[in-house]
Amino acid sequence: MSEKNKLSIICMSGDFDKAIAVFTLASGAAAVNYEVNLFFTFWGLDILKNKRGRRFIGKGILARFFNFLLGGRSNLPLSRLNFAGLSPLLMTGLMKSRNVATLTELYDAAVALGVNFYACEMAMHVLGLERADFVPEVKDVLGVATFLELSKGGQTLFI
């Protein structure tokens, strides 16, 4: 009768290495049958954009400017030693050479294992983003209160 174990992560960072951490934790937990809830907000929303490259999207000039600079999932920087985007490429090469799952593979694994993806309503509003700007895997658009309700009784991380 015990409830299912639960892991919830507020994914605010758009850094490459932190995204790797999010998806490693998410797929690792889902693989041992945890309910996993990922709540993407601010820079983290970048990971969910359906266009992976740099694009001027969003409503309003300032929002378009921020969204372009962020750049989408293919342009996530390392939080340290980024070297203008070279290091994430090197790191991906390193992961491939080790037969470790890359970000794209970890993402696909998370989807296959039933990890729940949520997008933060307020951050979408600030950045002028709409549901249509995101990958179809996004289950819902939520506010803070709903996310807290969903994550109650489990382990919750902020990354």
Place this chain on the structure above:
Amino acid sequence: MSEKNKLSIICMSGDFDKAIAVFTLASGAAAVNYEVNLFFTFWGLDILKNKRGRRFIGKGILARFFNFLLGGRSNLPLSRLNFAGLSPLLMTGLMKSRNVATLTELYDAAVALGVNFYACEMAMHVLGLERADFVPEVKDVLGVATFLELSKGGQTLFI
């Protein structure tokens, strides 16, 4: 008879966007009747200073130097794309144009909703700061053990 839901956040970051996240979570949780405990430490203490601009405060030359560089609540940088402080201004403009609460409004909402503010004893000591350097909303000055006791049984985040 169930206990009140509880959200506790260790606020170490002095970044503008992370402060937005802290106060959005705090006011969102308090609005649905959570007990909310914010424990400010290191750079996070900057948010609580009663003087919002750059000031040489604190005991000792090194402490004064760090406190000046930090700059107070009006000078919080973005964790990414900061552009020497321009981006937080743009982001605030963007939030205002969207009718989303700004940092000051979120802060005021948190106070109005009864969010508890605590300052970290050790970090204050290192930075040479005293109770009088902070806003009056600070409920108490705590150490780690007391904070852990306060936050037990709820969700705890490190931001």
Place this chain on the structure above:
Amino acid sequence: MSEKNKLSIICMSGDFDKAIAVFTLASGAAAVNYEVNLFFTFWGLDILKNKRGRRFIGKGILARFFNFLLGGRSNLPLSRLNFAGLSPLLMTGLMKSRNVATLTELYDAAVALGVNFYACEMAMHVLGLERADFVPEVKDVLGVATFLELSKGGQTLFI
């Protein structure tokens, strides 16, 4: 019959100030009789290397390059205002002048108080690091699933 209180921290950051936070929380919790589990991954592994200076270690040229740049426990940068490594030295000076425990002292306290140190299997693999590259205090090399199991029922933070 109540279970022991538990604090678990995923230590991904290799920043000096965040390492201070990890060890302050860990030793503070252990001092009031918590079970404390620290799970070091990615940049955080730097803190556990037995050679504290910059060294070309790890298997493969790319791994050696990253490990050299990271630099070991003596070269952890501040997450803000780092000034090419000067600030961590100043901060340590400041902590000493205040009679606050430095990183090395906090580390030693954590060991003395029985804090558990774990290293992340996957990150070690990516960075080409082996058990022999770490301090002997590392209790075990774990994957995500085992860490989640260990940390269940307590408070878990990501730093």
